[in-house]
Amino acid sequence: MPHATRTLMTAAATLAATALLTGQAMATTATDSANGTFYYTDLLGGNQQVVNPELNSCKLVSTLGTSVSNQTDATVVLYTDTSCALLANPVSPGSTITFAFKSYRFIDN
Known part of the structure; x- marks a missing residue:
């Protein structure tokens, strides 16, 4: 050749x-991440937001979370403990709920 x-x-x-x-x-x-913004309110009334949150990773909130608005394209699961293990409450894209939580994880739909 x-x-x-x-x-x-x-x-x-x-x-x-x-x-x-x-x-x-x-x-x-x-x-590796959801598209959109995850909003939550903490126990002190502070409004927090996470843009394009990471998928499949347990995240802690600094103060107890009290409500969320999931404006992403992935489901977020809220947990009452700090290790994403206890009392899971899934929140689908576009949904808003009131729920006391200490950690969360975004999962693929």
């Missing part, structure tokens, strides 16, 4: 591999 042909084939294979890896990286990044 001529050197020029081999060089072109190697370059094409490298570009294809780069495109594949870049596409996978973009897809992974896109699914």
Whole structure:
């Protein structure tokens, strides 16, 4: 095989591999977080918000949460303990509820 042909084939294979890896990286990044904003009110009446919250990660609230508005594209599950294990209350996208919670986790729909 001529050197020029081999060089072109190697370059094409490298570009294809780069495109594949870049596409996978973009897809992974896109699914690592929910799109939108999660709003909650804490026990002291403070309004908190989390933009594009991370998926599948237990998050603690600094003060007891009392109500939420889930304006994301993923379900958030609220928990009464600090380890995302006790008394789960799922809140679907676009929903607002009043519920006392200490931690939360966003999950894929």
